Amino acid sequence: MAQFLEQFASGLANGAIYACVALALVMIYVSTDHLNFAQGEMAMFSTYISWQLMNWGLSFWVAFAGAVVISFVMGVLIERVILRPLHHAPILSVVVVFIGLLAIFNSMAGAIWSYLIKEYPSPFPKSSFGIAGVIGPHQLGVVLVTLVVLGLLFGFFRFTPLGLAMRAAAQNPQMARLVGVRVDWMLALGWGLAAAVGAVAGIMVAHIVYLDPNMMGGILLYAFASALIGGIGNPAGAVVGGFIVGVLENMVAYTGNQIEKLTGVYIIGNGEKLTVALIIVIFVLTLKPAGLFGRVVVRRV
Amino acid sequence: MASLLEVKALKAFYGTTQSLYEVNFEIPSGGITTLLGANGAGKTTTLRAICNMVRTEGSIRFDGRDIAGMATEEIVRLRIAHVPEGRGTFTSLTVDENLRIAAYTRRDKAAVKAELERVFDYFPRLKERIQQQAGTLSGGEQQMLAIARALMLKPRLMLLDEPSFGLAPLIVLEIFRILKRINEEEKVSILLVEQNAALALDLASHAYVLETGKVVMSGPSSVVKNDENIRKSYLGY
Numbered sequence: 293m294a295q296f297l298e299q300f301a302s303g304l305a306n307g308a309i310y311a312c313v314a315l316a317l318v319m320i321y322v323s324t325d326h327l328n329f330a331q332g333e334m335a336m337f338s339t340y341i342s343w344q345l346m347n348w349g350l351s352f353w354v355a356f357a358g359a360v361v362i363s364f365v366m367g368v369l370i371e372r373v374i375l376r377p378l379h380h381a382p383i384l385s386v387v388v389v390f391i392g393l394l395a396i397f398n399s400m401a402g403a404i405w406s407y408l409i410k411e412y413p414s415p416f417p418k419s420s421f422g423i424a425g426v427i428g429p430h431q432l433g434v435v436l437v438t439l440v441v442l443g444l445l446f447g448f449f450r451f452t453p454l455g456l457a458m459r460a461a462a463q464n465p466q467m468a469r470l471v472g473v474r475v476d477w478m479l480a481l482g483w484g485l486a487a488a489v490g491a492v493a494g495i496m497v498a499h500i501v502y503l504d505p506n507m508m509g510g511i512l513l514y515a516f517a518s519a520l521i522g523g524i525g526n527p528a529g530a531v532v533g534g535f536i537v538g539v540l541e542n543m544v545a546y547t548g549n550q551i552e553k554l555t556g557v558y559i560i561g562n563g564e565k566l567t568v569a570l571i572i573v574i575f576v577l578t579l580k581p582a583g584l585f586g587r588v589v590v591r592r593v
Numbered sequence: 594m595a596s597l598l599e600v601k602a603l604k605a606f607y608g609t610t611q612s613l614y615e616v617n618f619e620i621p622s623g624g625i626t627t628l629l630g631a632n633g634a635g636k637t638t639t640l641r642a643i644c645n646m647v648r649t650e651g652s653i654r655f656d657g658r659d660i661a662g663m664a665t666e667e668i669v670r671l672r673i674a675h676v677p678e679g680r681g682t683f684t685s686l687t688v689d690e691n692l693r694i695a696a697y698t699r700r701d702k703a704a705v706k707a708e709l710e711r712v713f714d715y716f717p718r719l720k721e722r723i724q725q726q727a728g729t730l731s732g733g734e735q736q737m738l739a740i741a742r743a744l745m746l747k748p749r750l751m752l753l754d755e756p757s758f759g760l761a762p763l764i765v766l767e768i769f770r771i772l773k774r775i776n777e778e779e780k781v782s783i784l785l786v787e788q789n790a791a792l793a794l795d796l797a798s799h800a801y802v803l804e805t806g807k808v809v810m811s812g813p814s815s816v817v818k819n820d821e822n823i824r825k826s827y828l829g830y
Contacts, residue, residue, distance in 0.1 A: 453696075456694055463684075463685060463686070466665075467683065469664075469666045470677065
């Protein structure tokens with residue numbers, strides 16, 4: 293039972309990370325219809341920035357805030373400078389640019405900070421945090437931080453005039469222009485926010501997976517799966533999807549271990565977590581192609 | 594009376610297809626002007642051209658200022674409100690949000706609230722539906738919402754694209770009555786595009802008739818209405 297709870301809790305912590313990256317993906321998807329393949333590498337780069345800031349002597353949370361702000365600016369600049377000229381470009385051109393960004397961030401991080409794996413600290417005190425036997429201090433911290441971030445974002449979109457304008461711009465850009473919304477800037481803001489949320493995810497996961505330029509590769513896959521399972525156009529769905537995938541992968545490994553213990557036969561274990569989780573995702577999408585919370589969009593042609 | 598909007602030698606293009614050839618017209622300040630014509634004559638395109646939603650050539654002057662080539666959202670911020678065909682409400686947002694979005698740049702919350710009350714005075718039905726998603730409103734209510742949202746922009750000129758489209762005759766009459774009130778009480782000039790020529794000519798003081806991207810005739814509504822030839826050749830009733 294204790295092992296089950298632990299596995300469940302660590303699944304929640306991973307899920308929180310997937311939820312953040314999935315949300316970043318969905319935020320860009322709903323306003324541009326594009327999946328940003330570079331989202332993971334952007335988050336990785338942000339994490340290095342926070343590491344650098346800490347290396348220069350700043351405390352964890354100051355470096356955290358600094359990296360989030362820098363990432364926001366970086367996201368806005370990428371949209372304004374690189375993607376702006378591509379607003380009317382065919383989708384493949386945009387995809388190629390995303391893949392280019394992915395490669396650029398990856399090799400930039402390698403060039404600046406080297407490909408050596410670095411340890412990354414956890415800001416959550418071991419003694420006073422977490423519940424022994426149920427959830428570790430870092431895991432609890434990750435869940436709390438991401439919930440706060442998600443709550444802030446929800447409040448921003450739901451209750452502020454700027455958030456309203458961004459939702460309107462995403463839903464119907466042309467109509468948004470007709471009520472005076474500067475849609476191009478809303479897109480850039482969306483990129484900034486996505487980069488900032490990604491930064492939070494990167495910084496939170498770095499203690500678990502260690503810091504290296506390829507740290508977000510697997511996580512981005514999980515995040516895609518989360519976004520798809522929740523319905524790619526639905527931000528709340530992406531968050532729920534993240535938690536589902538996170539818990540699911542750990543449950544797969546846990547069940548495998550239990551089977552092995554009972555029967556002595558190894559069927560699945562930690563190594564097959566990703567595979568089995570993705571198989572389940574494919575299965576869900578076969579039955580419900582729009583995702584669990586997605587709406588079926590009928591397009592007139 | 595000085596003209597509020599002056600359009601000269603306006604051409605418009607969708608890609609390489611030209612759909613307006615030589616459109617000239619003026620809208621007097623404070624009046625209601627209507628643009629009539631058959632399907633495909635270029636009425637909607639003319640409205641879209643004013644807001645730079647299609648590629649244009651020619652001159653468009655609003656209140657003496659050349660607005661041709663300005664970004665759509667900047668033109669709107671000069672207080673030209675465009676109610677597009679098919680209404681264009683944000684269907685997944687609530688009625689309240691649909692209205693507030695038009696005032697999102699304004700800091701003065703009390704003024705926005707007063708504005709909302711004023712708009713509800715014209716459209717009391719929207720007040721009852723304030724927390725409802727716009728997509729769940731009836732066609733007539735959505736049209737009202739679109740006009741109400743345009744009003745929230747405190748427009749000096751309102752461009753209306755077929756507000757009667759797909760609505761029951763009684764609702765259409767109600768909306769046209771409200772438009773007349775808005776024109777008189779808010780001093781909003783109106784450019785109205787309509788298929789329903791008889792209705793539009795009753796409301797407007799001046800009419801322009803478009804055919805295949807050109808203005809083929811214009812005059813005071815009373816004259817256009819009573820001219821047998823125009824009616825038969827262009828207005829089809």
